[in-house]
Amino acid sequence: MVKKKRRKSSKRSKRAKRPKRRSSSKVRRLYRSGKNKIIGGVCGGVAEYLDVDPVIVRLLWAIGAFAWGTAILLYIIAWIIMPRNPDHRW
Numbered sequence: 035m036v037k038k039k040r041r042k043s044s045k046r047s048k049r050a051k052r053p054k055r056r057s058s059s060k061v062r063r064l065y066r067s068g069k070n071k072i073i074g075g076v077c078g079g080v081a082e083y084l085d086v087d088p089v090i091v092r093l094l095w096a097i098g099a100f101a102w103g104t105a106i107l108l109y110i111i112a113w114i115i116m117p118r119n120p121d122h123r124w
């Protein structure tokens with residue numbers, strides 16, 4: 035009886051292909067922006083959270099406000115619920 039040895043390189047190659055897990059120690063939070071603020075900082079905060087240009091978020095929000103009208107109510111609710119970013123100057 036001859037025992038077959040497992041190749042260690044195959045295990046390493048499988049481990050290398052797995053995506054790295056994000057560390058749970060740093061949690062991203064959604065804040066109102068003090069830097070990209072025009073009215074309440076809601077669109078700027080969403081843009082910072084999604085890492086996109088705030089103008090894009092503002093345009094989408096304006097289109098939603100004119101098309102359906104609910105975006106204005108959602109903006110006011112988000113303005114009340116979302117906390118200020120403590121790292122920004124208000």
